[in-house]
Amino acid sequence: MSEYEEKKAAFRKRTKAYASAVVRAYCELPKRTECQVLGKQLIRSGTSVAANYREASRARSDAEFVSKIDVCAQEADESLLWIELLVEDCHIESENLRWLLVESDELIAIFTTMSRNVKRRIEGE
Numbered sequence: 001m002s003e004y005e006e007k008k009a010a011f012r013k014r015t016k017a018y019a020s021a022v023v024r025a026y027c028e029l030p031k032r033t034e035c036q037v038l039g040k041q042l043i044r045s046g047t048s049v050a051a052n053y054r055e056a057s058r059a060r061s062d063a064e065f066v067s068k069i070d071v072c073a074q075e076a077d078e079s080l081l082w083i084e085l086l087v088e089d090c091h092i093e094s095e096n097l098r099w100l101l102v103e104s105d106e107l108i109a110i111f112t113t114m115s116r117n118v119k120r121r122i123e124g125e
Helices: 003-028 033-057 062-086 095-124
Strands: none
Touching: 003 033, 003 062, 003 095, 033 062, 062 095
């Protein structure tokens, strides 16, 4: 396996771990209505990050890759919003949510960099 393929596989594993952490966070939420509403939004956007990255990793063109990676960044940013609301407004204290806050920020930065680099390469061709 090439270094590129190894990195791609490692990042697929990382985004899947993120989705799994989102599912666990949802399962741990109190049954209060506001927590469940925010949690359902989080589970939709958070699991979408991994699903869209898998699609991006199988993209047939640079344009398709950029499109899917941009969706990953958007979904990670949306997830960050739901996590912030759970922590700040619902007063949910959770090590998992703290980890998700940090990981969301890191994933957004990585996806943004990936997209920017491919766009630059396309423009340079």
